[in-house]
Amino acid sequence: MSKSKPSLPRGTRDFGPEVSAKRSFIIEKIKQNFIRYGFSQLETPAMENLSTLTGKYGDEGDQLLFKILNSGDYLSKTSEDDIKAGSKHLTTKISEKGLRYDLTVPFARFVVMNQNDISFPFKRFQIQPVWRADRPQKGRYREFYQCDADIIGSNGIWNEVELTLLFNDVFDDLKLKDYVIKVNHRDVLFLLADHVGLKEKAIPFCAEIDKLDKIGKEKVIENVVALGGDNNKIQEVMELFSISDQQEIVTKIEELDPENKGVKEIKLYFENLDQFNNKNLQVELDLSLARGLSYYTGLIYEVKPTSVKMGSICGGGRYDNLTGVFGLNGISGIGISFGLDRIYDVMEELSLFPEQVTQPLDILIVHFSEENLKHGQKVVMDLRAAGLRVDLYPTSDKIKKQFNYADKIQTPFTLIIGDNEMESGEYMLKNMQSGEQNPMKVDKIIQHFKG
């Protein structure tokens, strides 16, 4: 039994009281909105068969899967040749299960396994951790949460609009205002590829466009020309990117091809969104947005904070083929994902967490004697019954020690019970920040906190 100081595996984290409370605050707001929007929860196991996971995330992804060693005498099922063939081969002999790498593949597996019981359209949400054996670095962890919502089996533009409103409602609830929802459409990007003469190289073209923020306009133009793109046309496209008036962008792409599916959907999307202009939606058509195009086939989303230097905090889009990897074709849908860690970082940087979230208690009850403590048991239970978060200092230590504890745990209020208070039923409620204190009966205390 090792008695050396214990530690955490690299790239993993404990979430202590304060951080955990803040994370719960975000998760709850997301979950409440998912539920109000009619999404049902799905939970899948942390472990999946490697046959489910392998080959779904590319070669690099396969290497980043955490694999679980088979139980028991796993070597007995291997031969000398298996050992000689090296780690990669041996793994297939001594490991059958891996940890969930994302929430999409388990969702697809669930849909395939339950296809006869699911009524489409099917709206599911899933909020669970995933694991990746990535090299840990700032902001990149080996265990992190994903918060996904998908609508499958429906093609109406309302899906696209609805998920935009969902982003808006979640960030409203979080009081996070400084963000923009960027949208684009795969087919519009492909139209631009066509325009510069790269119809057959649309994906590499998009990959270059995606680098615009990182490498700058001139370098992108150079790369697109190197791909075989027309120099004048790519200059035109760059000018398109710099237009800020949304209506003007739509008009311009309509001029390129009014019958393009992407152009039509973008138009319809904004027409439907217009109904909600009272909501102060922060949606921006960004023709240079080019993400996940090996998967997404329609509208794509990205949410970016505007006052904090950081990458996207949400993403998503419409896809054609969720379950093809498992041999079930024709399941299309649209999904979004909230990046919990990054949303947390933005909220922290902008000090958006309500004070109450980080306070473990509303009130700590302190007392002067065993008898006061016993009386306090009734008081604490009455206050808890009203929904307040209240604790009773559990032993009759010196009052100074109790107040020291109150300071350490940063309770905003203490309630002091002495013999006089016991008799009158009016307890001293003390604001620990201002020092102000007032005698109050239980019902008045409840009123004070519950309004």
Place this chain on the structure above:
Amino acid sequence: MSKSKPSLPRGTRDFGPEVSAKRSFIIEKIKQNFIRYGFSQLETPAMENLSTLTGKYGDEGDQLLFKILNSGDYLSKTSEDDIKAGSKHLTTKISEKGLRYDLTVPFARFVVMNQNDISFPFKRFQIQPVWRADRPQKGRYREFYQCDADIIGSNGIWNEVELTLLFNDVFDDLKLKDYVIKVNHRDVLFLLADHVGLKEKAIPFCAEIDKLDKIGKEKVIENVVALGGDNNKIQEVMELFSISDQQEIVTKIEELDPENKGVKEIKLYFENLDQFNNKNLQVELDLSLARGLSYYTGLIYEVKPTSVKMGSICGGGRYDNLTGVFGLNGISGIGISFGLDRIYDVMEELSLFPEQVTQPLDILIVHFSEENLKHGQKVVMDLRAAGLRVDLYPTSDKIKKQFNYADKIQTPFTLIIGDNEMESGEYMLKNMQSGEQNPMKVDKIIQHFKG
């Protein structure tokens, strides 16, 4: 890329919409109570270093740990001798991490790593899955949730009382009435061991007592006598077990030794509980309750359902030494654990889940045309803004198809939007069970659901 029908690893489960909603209902009630009682949340990583986990759960436990294969070319760090030494040895060379086996060891690790930042008494709760490579069978899974609450660094009897009230509040909130909270005390059990002449064999004596339900009184007497216990005295102890009047039991054990720590604490515990006799507490002193005595050192709890044949649904007790395994002594505390799966099974058997929990929606909006659908977008958002769970059928399919969908997803209400409804602003709210329908404006619909 395998296209064979995917499956789940043995002993693991998907939780689809209905089951997940029911599980969330239980977890939320437990969590809300933990928070009201002043417990702060802790979350620890799924993966722990094997040096943290190994040796903490006995030899059998070590074998039940899920171990994670090191990433990359793990064989390169092994020798031929390592391979020859067999699976058990090789594991130490190719695996450094394992999956969380319970929530207690990670909590102890957290306390040791953060001992300088923690203010005692420290109340933490933790609700997370754990993994055990057990042979799967009915009711036993390889992934399951634990819901733990612990108070460390405090010895007052209020802790024991408070956790009893917490059990009571949680089951009140779940509307689960048919249960009993059984309590006992390690020192009282040891007193009984002493009484039958087995002072030095108290633990084996308790192990026999623990079998009472399974093997019956006669067999237990036989075994205790075989251990060297006095036949007459063990008969006396058996008579003690059969007393149902609580006060009488307390009097009897006081007669054995009024100065016994366990006797005194049990007395004090019931004296304090008496203050809450308005709460209809279902607490029973059961001198034959003997659980986890290699860990617990004071009062022990077990909650059992009374109208469903099933083992305990909660357990817990006071312990002396949480963190000794990591070289930090003197951290004592008391903790309880809610068995989510078993509580779920009891609630299912007694049909205690509120109907609303298993309905994914309050209302599904259906419509007759594209124009009605577009109008419905505003209506659905207005109803969601009021906190209702509402969905809008997303495409203008035939109304019959929309109602079929409404039936399949078992929405309790539909809201029908046609041209007349659009004009009047009064939509037809249809009770899908009774077929009754009434025209209502949005504010009246909200009132109907929100009361």
